[in-house]
């Protein structure tokens with residue numbers, strides 16, 4: 171964990187966010203502050219509202235109430251593609267890639283999106299080698315080298331998760347919202363992905379907001395943790411604070427994840 | 437790569453040209469065959485290139501060229517951008533009616549009232565009127581394309597398909613409306629449209645053959661450029677996964693609009709050329725049957741390819757002729773059954789299935805070679 175993390179400026183902020191689905195309140199008065207160049211994890215049991223919170227932050231869904239600020243700007247009512255261009259990107263809990271395109275084209279599309287050549291109708295896209303180069307670089311970074319020309323749909327599940335991460339990395343997003351990037355992966359595959367995420371954080375100017383179920387992973391790589399429960403924020407703090415939080419422990423974490431204090435000490 | 441950088445710079449352009457030719461050698465071969473066809477046919481049958489069966493078959497090909505481009509424009513939406521519409525006849529018929537109406541009602545007055553001449557004194561009044569007609573077709577197609585794309589922002593999927601059907605049907609009804617019989621000929625349509633003499637399809641059949649072929653080549657070239665361009669790649673991204681595309685920063689509405697406008701433009705020009713070819717504009721050109729034809733040609737030839745729908749157009753036209761000789765007016769029924777069987781055995785169309793299979797065979801072939809090498 172970065173020692174001076176607590177002094178960094180706030181890059182993404184939610185104020186009193188609320189989302190109702192019919193009678194169900196999925197996100198209930200959530201305020202959260204994400205500091206630049208930190209890894210901020212959001213944990214909580216299934217149905218706590220984590221994915222819905224991501225949907226609100228990224229503009230995928232409009233909130234019932236409340237607002238979202240990105241780099242000091244109110245982005246609550248911006249469409250997702252505008253939010254993406256400001257530098258806020260996300261991955262999905264369910265793998266979300268371009269299935270019938272090659273790995274290279276998937277990532278290249280991510281790189282092209284942020285460039286200024288999207289309205290070139292008559293030039294071959296291969297002429298813009300900068301996007302190809304960037305795609306190749308990112309493919310190496312996420313460990314998919316040698317699979318550039320495979321169709322995304324034919325990748326094994328773990329590699330699909332890496333590919334989605336790659337698409338986002340190619341887009342040079344300042345803030346990445348990662349929704350359970352290890353979902354569906356076998357435990358042997360997890361460390362490699364963890365390493366990639368760690369590299370993303372240390373190599374660039376990036377901020378990561380992570381929803382993750384694997385507590386050992388969360389405890390070891392997070393700067394901050396927010397615990398959600400039934401749509402509300404239950405607790406917030408450094409991994410150590412969370413691990414020793416009586417409320418969190420007694421509410422459910424102890425039962426769910428075992429003794430966290432030991433893991434946080436590591 | 438290495439050999440390229442070694443070669444002198446002034447050859448770079450030539451080099452890339454040669455590579456481009458090599459890549460398109462299939463299309464170039466087909467083009468060569470089509471250019472030679474009228475002459476070879478006349479030679480083989482021992483008839484004149486300007487009459488009899490040669491003239492007849494040129495006519496068959498002209499219709500195929502035009503329908504091929506129409507079907508190709510449909511696949512830009514369906515196969516590339518992933519938009520299902522049942523309104524494509526609106527673009528085709530819109531282009532046809534714009535051309536026919538202009539040539540029938542406006543051009544004669546234009547020619548009477550104005551004199552357009554080049555600085556040298558050459559009178560170009562008639563060509564100017566024709567050029568104006570084409571420009572008008574372009575404008576009308578753009579407007580229609582925009583209209584459809586505006587609706588596509590609000591409504592999605594099957595609902596959108598149904599609304600496009602309704603929109604095209606509205607135009608169809610308009611083209612048949614007795615209120616405008618003086619202008620459009622209502623049910624009868626417009627016939628004997630006064631097309632410019634130099635392009636008269638009966639008198640100058642061979643010339644028209646090459647005009648239609650040139651039109652097809654240019655439109656195909658344009659479409660190929662577009663689908664390979666950065667914008668074209670975004671079309672495909674939208675087809676594959678719209679929400680992912682949006683989340684990495686592409687505005688779906690913008691690129692769908694571009695796809696619609698391009699597709700409408702190509703379809704509209706095809707319709708305009710068709711009206712010149714048939715010297716007519718009839719309600720059948722705006723009818724749902726026209727759209728369904730494009731859909732069948734696309735599925736038959738292969739969705740998501742440009743060549744597929746064009747091949748599909750050729751198959752439908754020629755095979756349709758053949759079936760008509762055998763089954764008369766009931767040929768669509770027979771074709772329907774054949775179509776169902778074809779779709780079952782060629783799920784990706786002729787071109788799509790061919791590409792898939794040939795890739796599989798290639799892979800198997802190289803695997804076998806590797807194994808053989810390993811055993812030695």
Ligand SMILES: Nc1ncnc2c1ncn2[C@@H]1O[C@H](COP(=O)(O)OP(=O)(O)O)[C@@H](O)[C@H]1O
Pocket residue numbers: 191194195196214215216217218219220221222223
């Ligand atoms: N689109 C939706 N429509 C209706 N209910 C939803 C929708 N999305 C999520 N929910 C409900 O909101 C609650 C929070 O879900 P979610 O945000 O997916 O939780 P988490 O990601 O923490 O598991 C759940 O009860 C879920 O059923």
Ligand SMILES: [Mg+2]
Pocket residue numbers: 220221222263
């Ligand atoms: Mg979730």
